[in-house]
Amino acid sequence: MLKNNRLSYFILILIVIALGITSRKMEGVPTFFGDTLYAVMVYFGMRMILIYLNLKKTAILALLFCFAIEFIQLYSAEWMLQIRRTKFGHYGLGQGFLWSDLGYYTLGIIIGFWMDSSWVRRK
Known part of the structure; x- marks a missing residue:
């Protein structure tokens, strides 16, 4: 069962990465969209690695990770x-500190947590 969950999270990560790359290539998509997707990807990555941790703790760790990268x-x-x-360094570590990115990361973690908790409730 857990193996399937890890695979599900991995697939979600790949989908989010594809969306992020696509958003960078499309005109008219605001750059904060990528920052939000980055946080969603981090959340799902944490879930994949820390499968036994509860959702709230995973969300907090993912948010701390995103904030650490920004700082x-x-x-x-x-x-x-x-x-x-x-x-990879540019995409993984970013280029410059922006206070607004902290808000977009928070939004991304909330979205990932909401998606995850909705999925868990359906099971």
């Missing part, structure tokens, strides 16, 4: 900047 953007050592210049 790390304030650190500008040359080695960190070199990582951020790579494609």
